[in-house]
Amino acid sequence: MEGNENSLSGIWKDWRLHAIVLGIVVVTELIGTFKIPVGPGVILLLPMLYALVIGLGFYFTPVVKEKQSKNAEPIIVLGVSLLLAKIGVIIGPSLPEVIAAGPALLLQELGNLGTILIALPVAIWLGLKREAVGMTHSIGREPNVGLIMDKFGINSPEGRGVMAMYIFGTVFGAVFLGLISGLLATLTPLSPLSFAMASGVGSGSMMAAASGSLIAAFPELESQIVAFSGASNLLSLSTGLWVSIFIGLPLTEKIYARMTRNREGY
Amino acid sequence: MLKNIQEWVLLLGIFGITALIGNWAGYDILPLAAIPGMITLIVICLAGFILKEVIPVNFPSIAYISIIGVIVSMPWFPGSEKVVEWTSKVELLALATPILAYAGIAIGRSWTDFVKLGWKTIVVATLVMLGTFLGSAVIAELILRVQGII
Numbered sequence: 001m002e003g004n005e006n007s008l009s010g011i012w013k014d015w016r017l018h019a020i021v022l023g024i025v026v027v028t029e030l031i032g033t034f035k036i037p038v039g040p041g042v043i044l045l046l047p048m049l050y051a052l053v054i055g056l057g058f059y060f061t062p063v064v065k066e067k068q069s070k071n072a073e074p075i076i077v078l079g080v081s082l083l084l085a086k087i088g089v090i091i092g093p094s095l096p097e098v099i100a101a102g103p104a105l106l107l108q109e110l111g112n113l114g115t116i117l118i119a120l121p122v123a124i125w126l127g128l129k130r131e132a133v134g135m136t137h138s139i140g141r142e143p144n145v146g147l148i149m150d151k152f153g154i155n156s157p158e159g160r161g162v163m164a165m166y167i168f169g170t171v172f173g174a175v176f177l178g179l180i181s182g183l184l185a186t187l188t189p190l191s192p193l194s195f196a197m198a199s200g201v202g203s204g205s206m207m208a209a210a211s212g213s214l215i216a217a218f219p220e221l222e223s224q225i226v227a228f229s230g231a232s233n234l235l236s237l238s239t240g241l242w243v244s245i246f247i248g249l250p251l252t253e254k255i256y257a258r259m260t261r262n263r264e265g266y
Numbered sequence: 267m268l269k270n271i272q273e274w275v276l277l278l279g280i281f282g283i284t285a286l287i288g289n290w291a292g293y294d295i296l297p298l299a300a301i302p303g304m305i306t307l308i309v310i311c312l313a314g315f316i317l318k319e320v321i322p323v324n325f326p327s328i329a330y331i332s333i334i335g336v337i338v339s340m341p342w343f344p345g346s347e348k349v350v351e352w353t354s355k356v357e358l359l360a361l362a363t364p365i366l367a368y369a370g371i372a373i374g375r376s377w378t379d380f381v382k383l384g385w386k387t388i389v390v391a392t393l394v395m396l397g398t399f400l401g402s403a404v405i406a407e408l409i410l411r412v413q414g415i416i
Contacts, residue, residue, distance in 0.1 A: 009269075012276035017371070022284045024367040029292030029360070047292060048359065048366040055370020056377070064371055072372040078277050078311070079365035082285070084328050085310040086361055088335015089353045095340060104409035114401020119393035126386045135390055139398045164383055168391035171373050171380045174366060176395055184400070190407045191416045198402035204328075205369050208362035210399070215359065226358060232402075234332050 008074050017068040017075075024054050033216050041187030044213045049178050056171075080204030087230030094227045101197075105232055108197045109239050112138060116252050124259050134161025137252040140169055141202050143241040147249070169203065177201070178209030182217045192218045196225040200232025202240045207233045267319060274315055278308045281364060289360035303352035310334050 011017075028047035036043040055072075058064045091098055098105070115136055123132035134157070138144040145166050152158040177199070185195045192214050199210035211229035215222050282304045286297040314331030339349050383391070410416045 008273045008277065012273065012280055017368075018280050018284065020371070021364055021367045022287065024370075025284055025288040025364050026291050028363060028367075029288045032292065046359065047288075048363045051363045051367035052370040052373075055367045055372075056374055057370075059371055059374025059377070064374065066375075069371055069375050072368040075277060075281065075368045076365055076372060078274070079281050079361065079368060081311045081314065081328055081331050082278065082281065082307050083358070083361045083365060084332045085307040085314075085335045086353060086356060086358055088310065088332045089307075089339035089349055090358075091332075092336045092339025092343075092346065093341065093350055095336065101410065101413070101415055103413065104406045104415070107409055108402040108406040111400075111402025111405045112398045114399075114404070115394045115397035117401075118397035119390050122393055123386075123390040126390065128386060128390065131387075132390070135387070136394055139394060164387045165391055165394060167376050167379045168383060168388065169395070170376050172391075173395060174369070176392065177399060180396065180399065184403070190403050191410065193416055194403045194407035194410060195399075197406040198399045201398060201402075205362075205365055208358075208365060212359050212362055222358075230332070234329065237326070237329065 011071045011074060014068060014071045017064075017071050020058060020063060020068070021055075021072075024051050024058075028054065035216075038183060039187065041183045042217055043179055044182040044216045046178060046209070046212050046216060048209060048212060049175055052174060076205070083204060083208060084230070087226055087233075090223055090226045091230055094223060097224065098227050098231050101193075101228065104194075105197060105228070105235060108194075108232065109235055109243055110247070111198060112201075112236075112240070112243060113248060113251065115139065116248065116255060120252060120255055121259065124256070128161075129260075130157035130256075131161035131164070133249075133252050133256050134158035134163075135165045137162075137248045138240070138244045139201055139203075140165030141240070142166075143202075144244050147241060147244055151249075169206070173203060174205045174209040177206050178213050181210040182213030185214055186217055192221055193224060193228055196221075196228040197232045199229040200234070200236050202233060202236035204233070270319070271312065271316070274312060275308070278311055282308055284364045285356070285361050288363050289355075289357050292360055292363070293357045295355050295357065300355040303354065303356040306349055306352050307356060310338065 028050040034045040120136040134148050148162040185192045199207050214225045289295050314327045317330045318327035
C-alpha cells in the first residue's frame with residue numbers, strides 16, 4: 001500500500017536481497033512440485049509456495065535485515081508486472097476464446113459475494129461485532145481497505161476488521177489459495193476452468209498461486225487456465241471496488257443488521 | 267523520468283535474470299533460449315510504466331501492461347508470432363517463484379500483526395477467502411455450462 005515509485009531508487013543495489021532471492025529460487029525450483037493425494041483429490045506443493053515460506057523464514061534470521069524486507073516490497077510490484085505481461089501474451093492469441101467466455105467472466109465477479117453468505121454468519125455467530133462488516137464485505141485487498149477507511153475511519157471497528165483481513169490475505173492468501181485451488185479442482189465436479197476464473201481475485205500473488213496449482217494439476221489446459229485467470233484478475237482489479245461499493249458493503253450491512261437485530265433486542 | 271526508467275530497467279533486469287535461472291533449474295529451459303522472451307516481457311512492462319507516466323489519467327500501469335501484452339500477441343499484430351514464440355520459453359511459474367520469494371521476505375514485517383489476529387479472526391478470514399473462491403467458481407461453472415463451453 002505504501003509503495004510509491006520514488007521508493008525504487010537504489011533498490012537494485014541491495015545485492016544481499018537479490019542474492020538471497022536467487023538462492024531461494026534455485027533451491028525451490030530444483031526441489032520441484034510435490035503432489036499429496038487427498039482421497040480422490042490432490043494438494044499441490046509448488047516451488048513458489050516453498051519460496052514464500054523460506055523467504056518468510058529468512059526474515060527471522062540475521063541474514064535478512066529490516067532494509068531487505070522494506071526493499072523487497074516494491075520489487076513485488078515489478079515482478080507482478082512481468083507476470084501480467086506474460087499473461088497478456090498468452091491471452092492475445094486466445095482472445096476469441098476469452099471473449100466467448102465473457103459472460104461467465106463478468107458474472108463470476110459477483111462470486112466475491114459468496115464471502116458474505118458464508119463468512120458473515122459465522123463471524124456473527126462467533127461473536128464478532130462491527131469488525132465483521134469490515135472483514136467479510138470483500139476479500140480485503142487495497143481498494144477495499146481504502147473504501148472502508150474512507151467510510152468508517154482507520155480506528156473504527158470496521159477499519160480494524162478490514163485490516164485484519166488485509167494482513168491475513170497478505171501473509172496467508174497465496175499459500176491458502178495455492179493449496180485449496182488444486183485440491184478443490186481435483187476433488188469437486190467443477191471444471192478447472194471455473195476455478196481458473198475464480199483465481200483472479202485481484203491480487204497478483206494469490207492469482208499466481210491459485211492458477212499455478214491448477215496448471216500443475218491440469219497441464220494440458222495451461223493456456224486456457226492462464227487466459228481465464230488473467231482476464232478475471234484484470235476484471236477484479238477494475239470492477240472489484242465497484243462491486244464492493246454498490247453491492248458488497250450494502251448487502252453486508254443489511255445481513256448484519258438482520259442477524260444482530262434479535263440479539264441486541266432492538 | 268529518465269532516472270525512473272533506469273531504475274525500472276535495472277530492477278526488471280535483476281528480476282529477469284533470477285527468473286531465467288529459475289526457469290532453467292525448474293523447467294530445463296536454457297537461459298540463452300529464454301532471453302529474447304524475457305527481454306520482450308521487460309519491454310512490455312517498460313512501455314506500460316512509461317504510458318502511465320505520460321498519459322495524465324489515473325489508470326494503473328499493470329492495466330496498460332496487460333493490454334499491451336494482449337495487443338502485441340494478437341495474430342494481426344506484426345511480429346506477434348515471434349512475441350508468442352519467444353515468450354513461450356519463459357514459464358509462468360518461473361516468474362511466480364521469485365515474486366513469492368520477495369513477498370515472503372517482505373511479509374515478515376506483517377508477521378507480528380498476523381500472530382495477533384486471534385483464532386476467531388483466522389476462522390472468519392479463511393471462510394472469506396474460501397467463500398470468494400468457491401462463489402466465483404460456482405457462478406463461472408453455471409454460466410460456462412449454459413453457454414456450452416465446458
